[in-house]
Amino acid sequence: MVPSLTGPWRSFLFAPANHARMAEKVFQAGADAAILDLEDAVAITGKPAARADAVAALRRPRPCKGFVRVNAAETEWCFGDMEAIVGPWLDGIVLPKLESAAMLQTVDWTLAQLERKAGLEIGSIDLMPIVETGLGVSNLKEIAACRSRLRRLSFGAGDYTLDVGMRWSLDEAELAHARAAMVVESRAGGLEPPVDTVFIELRETEAFEASARRALALGFQGKLCIHPSQVGPVNDAFSPTEEETARARRIVAAFDEAEAAGSASIQVDGYFVDYPIVEKARRTLALAERIAARG
Numbered sequence: 001m002v003p004s005l006t007g008p009w010r011s012f013l014f015a016p017a018n019h020a021r022m023a024e025k026v027f028q029a030g031a032d033a034a035i036l037d038l039e040d041a042v043a044i045t046g047k048p049a050a051r052a053d054a055v056a057a058l059r060r061p062r063p064c065k066g067f068v069r070v071n072a073a074e075t076e077w078c079f080g081d082m083e084a085i086v087g088p089w090l091d092g093i094v095l096p097k098l099e100s101a102a103m104l105q106t107v108d109w110t111l112a113q114l115e116r117k118a119g120l121e122i123g124s125i126d127l128m129p130i131v132e133t134g135l136g137v138s139n140l141k142e143i144a145a146c147r148s149r150l151r152r153l154s155f156g157a158g159d160y161t162l163d164v165g166m167r168w169s170l171d172e173a174e175l176a177h178a179r180a181a182m183v184v185e186s187r188a189g190g191l192e193p194p195v196d197t198v199f200i201e202l203r204e205t206e207a208f209e210a211s212a213r214r215a216l217a218l219g220f221q222g223k224l225c226i227h228p229s230q231v232g233p234v235n236d237a238f239s240p241t242e243e244e245t246a247r248a249r250r251i252v253a254a255f256d257e258a259e260a261a262g263s264a265s266i267q268v269d270g271y272f273v274d275y276p277i278v279e280k281a282r283r284t285l286a287l288a289e290r291i292a293a294r295g
Contacts, residue, residue, distance in 0.1 A: 008032055008290045009152065009195060010222040010238035011231050012094075016041035017057070017068065018050035027062040029228040030235065032294065035067045038081050039096050047077050051084035058089040067128070069094035073103050079110065086114040092126030097159065099136040101146035104129060108148040123149045128195070132156030133163045137178050144189025154224060155182050157197035168200075170207040172214065183219035193221035202227055212237035245288045248281035255281075 015026035017036040026034040036054040038047060058066045070081035070093055082093065095107055112122045127149050131137060137160070144153065157175055161168040168174070175197070182194045196215035199208045212223055212234050223234045240248070251268050255278040258266045265274050273281075 006290065007192075008222070008238070008287060008294055009192070010291075011225055011234040012067070012154075012195060012222065013225045013228065013231055014041065014069070014198070016050075017054035018042050018046050020053065020057075023053065023057040024060070025228070027057075027060075027064055027066070029231050031064055031225065031231045032222070032235075033065040033067055033091070034062070035069050035094055035224075037069045038077070039069050039071050047071065048080065051081060054085055055087065055089065058085075065091040067092040067094050067126070069096060069130075072097040073107050078107075082107075082110060082114055086111070086118050086120070086125065088118070088120065090125055092128055094154070095127060095129040096156070097133060097136070098129035098131055098143065098153075099133055100139050101142040104143060104146050104148050104150060108150070111149075125149075126151060128152055128154055130154045130156040131182065132159035134160070136160075137181055140181050140185040141188070144185040144191055146189075150191065152192040152194055152221070153182060153186055154195035155179060155197045155220075156224075158200065160197075170201065170204060172211060179215070179218050179220070187219075193219055196220040196223040198224045198226045199230070200226065202229075205233075209233050209237065239291055240284045240288050244284060248284040248288075251278055251281040252285065 009032055011031040012033045012035050013026055013029050013031035014035045014037050015022040017023055017038050023036055036057055038050050038054060042050045054068050066089070068085045068090065071077040073095065093111065098104060108127060111125060111127060115122050115125060129150070131140065131143070131153055132155070136143070155178065157168060160178060166174045179196070186192070186194045199211050201207060208230060215223055216237055222238050225231055225234055247269065251273055254266060254268045255273055258264070267273065
């Protein structure tokens, strides 16, 4: 049975679809979702055969959600990828290099026809695009507001910095504008918080952990990962600590009591609490519950 599409969405771990050992182990790494890659991780000559490898891996029992990154919509492989992988074994599709609302609607419509053909409920397969070009970032408002099955966006700094000619530094200061736009336009479009980019400097563990904390502070809900060692730190970064959860409980309990008595402005542990603060506390508790249910 395909797992529920309800979060948490803290960590998405990539693995090449055509590497049998990696495609099997990616589901055991502790990520909230695994992404079998048909795009950058697969050579051009191996792309058609890798589709069957992805399906075979998804059909095996697994403890987490299973996505497939197809090739970009404008390539010759995208439709064939989607046609081959759509079935009851698939939780979602990751669409790279999304640049326009029109492209999103085209892929959404195509996916709906493939769902119908497979006997699936229309809209049951998640679609998470990666915005990773200058044009994509420029069109974020239209993309986020587009009527489609879109639930959340993700950001890809590798192709983005290549496309616009940026130097991708360890402190990622040059990504601030694109990251902020991802979060703001996602909120304005009624989407979930976005998922942050991969981090490719595998030996720079401190910089990686700082990147995850930075993304959390900006409003992202999770991060794309390219190595199993990144999953634990990402899950930790995007999970409320026991202290944060306990504090959120105290805030909600105290506020509910005060509100019943006619007050909507109180102090809890020396912290000013009003409606926006208690709403944040409730979101913290809801996330903690989803993480506990995920196990």
